[in-house]
């Protein structure tokens with residue numbers, strides 16, 4: 001049996017929807033686990049790479065400096081990087097703020113909300129907190145991305161097909177209905 | 183004026199019998215009276231036509247020449263296409279701006295004069311040109327701009343300034359002769375003609391015979407796509423309906439093209455005959471000419487010629503003026519516009535030959551196509567197909583402009599080579615040729631043996647020559663700007679994709695583009711080309727794609743190589759700068 005391929009996954013500025021969609025492959029997970037092992041990933045709770053990976057799967061774009069550092073570390077530790085889902089590819093829902101000035105956006109979220117306590121308002125800011133970027137950046141604007149899997153979230157079928165293609169080196173086409181979202 | 187507006191609009195709607203298809207005419211009339219179409223005017227018009235204001239605005243705001251804010255009693259539209267830029271448009275613009283105390287796109291409140299940019303107005307062989315209240319002013323210089331601006335400021339009407347070159351200048355263009363129609367070479371189409379002969383011969387033939395004659399001639403459409411004319415006619419003829427229509431596409435919007443202007447100015451009867459012959463062939467009694475707004479100065483002439491034509495013949499023709507939109511040259515967008523709507527192309531099928539104007543079978547042909555039909559009927563198809571190549575028979579008109587000593591209109595047979603062209607037009611230091619406008623092909627002047635014909639280099643008739651002193655990237659940039667401005671917006675790949683292509687060209691010009699950007703842009707080119715509804719999106723990548731073929735070094739010399747490790751040089755400091763700034767004053771960011 002060939003050695004197992006190593007996979008890392010991460011959710012940056014995403015909603016974890018894409019990771020949930022990975023879980024949607026259900027019983028096929030048993031097949032998958034025969035072919036691969038997971039290293040750094042929310043699925044394993046491994047927080048830093050302990051091995052070089054064959055494949056890195058990225059959910060979400062970059063909204064803060066920590067996202068950028070994480071993404072770069074994925075690039076350095078994986079042979080192939082895959083942008084999974086709309087947020088990673090285009091910025092997705094978070095990118096709705098790209099047209100809004102950062103300060104206006106934070107004011108609206110932290111100062112002007114009805115739940116803010118008068119006299120005790122502040123925009124969170126601490127050396128331990130990541131710094132918010134001026135806008136959301138899709139992953140390929142920061143590092144080289146080798147493959148893009150579209151969808152919001154991509155369905156389990158297309159994730160399964162793409163993954164097995166990547167692992168086995170085959171290139172089975174993905175039927176059009178799986179790629180059409182409107 | 184305010185009390186006048188409601189009654190004006192009421193009368194207008196009665197005059198046009200409340201026909202929504204004439205919306206463009208109504209909007210023109212309103213703008214001519216009130217200088218722009220105000221919100222109030224929209225409200226009144228919508229009420230009188232019994233449509234929603236938003237539907238009306240939908241059409242109104244689509245067209246470049248309709249203004250929704252005070253736009254000046256006098257409106258100056260400067261041609262800012264790339265050829266005009268090469269001819270010194272910047273100096274003309276600066277002179278106007280200085281003299282009027284405004285910048286392009288603004289209105290001088292003191293004098294009620296507006297200054298606007300517009301793409302090619304069909305005068306590239308005598309530019310830089312501008313339209314002032316839709317009258318053409320050619321061969322502009324900074325001096326002349328100052329002169330004209332001063333006269334306009336004094337309240338002298340643009341009409342009076344036609345032909346005046348300036349106070350000190352002794353030379354004066356012949357009155358009303360701003361536009362010259364330089365014919366450099368005549369052949370089958372432009373050679374001496376017997377008026378009425380083509381139509382007379384056609385009347386003696388059966389419709390089938392007429393179509394068969396055109397089939398033998400091998401005539402293909404002159405508007406750009408080159409569809410066999412006889413086939414279009416036959417398909418239309420075979421569609422059963424109570425009414426059929428003949429429509430002439432006189433939108434001539436492809437930058438660098440001006441040959442239809444010549445035909446409309448000098449040979450209108452030939453065009454009318456061609457439309458009537460088509461009418462006989464397909465069983466239509468009615469024709470419409472869709473004339474681009476930029477050519478409305480031709481309207482009085484055309485109307486006179488039409489009156490004479492109508493006295494002799496039964497075939498009825500009317501002229502509809504557009505309102506500034508390149509995409510309205512696309513045949514189905516043209517139909518939408520004719521029906522008083524936004525010029526958004528329709529989904530095909532059904533094709534216009536099945537369901538066109540008002541849902542009836544319709545033939546749409548280019549001005550030159552109709553004129554050629556008249557000549558083929560007059561002289562017989564054999565004489566026509568003697569010339570040209572296997573798949574592109576006959577001769578056609580070419581609009582030649584750019585860095586050449588002999589600009590103007592040439593009638594050449596298909597198959598003419600680049601080398602022949604460059605010699606005949608007396609090109610100086612030629613570097614490149616744009617064949618068929620921005621949507622066509624950019625080739626190197628070294629590609630001497632290439633031929634103009636549907637088999638090799640297809641063209642709607644425009645050929646622009648660029649000399650070695652021109653910046654090709656600037657040309658590509660201007661062409662991409664054109665598509666960004668002219669996309670109707672209904673296909674996302676065309677609406678948003680062209681913006682990305684333009685950004686890439688700008689990055690390349692600023693020496694900031696990386697190798698990966700080109701790769702990415704090529705992928706977008708493919709998507710835009712393959713998924714756009716109409717010819718605009720399907721060809722808008724051509725400035726980049728064809729330049730990449732003929733001048734690869736233009737791209738590869740300036741691209742910055744990508745970092746090997748796949749980590750792009752992302753400017754994190756810049757990206758977090760805004761955030762840091764928020765807490766500069768105090769840590770709560772308040």
Ligand SMILES: Cc1cc2nc3c(=O)[nH]c(=O)nc-3n(C[C@H](O)[C@H](O)[C@H](O)COP(=O)(O)O)c2cc1C
Nearest residue numbers: 403404405431433434435511512513547548551717
């Ligand atoms: C964006 C766009 C603009 C066009 N502009 C013109 C035009 O200005 N004049 C024209 O005759 N055809 C134009 N065409 C081509 C027309 O759609 C149509 O093919 C032509 O009018 C048919 O006439 P023909 O068969 O005589 O060439 C344009 C096409 C596209 C896609």
Ligand code: SF4
Nearest residue numbers: 672673676714716719
């Ligand atoms: S391709 Fe562009 S111009 Fe043509 S219909 Fe689509 S959006 Fe409009």
Ligand code: FES
Nearest residue numbers: 014015018085087
């Ligand atoms: S988190 Fe997956 S698409 Fe948004």
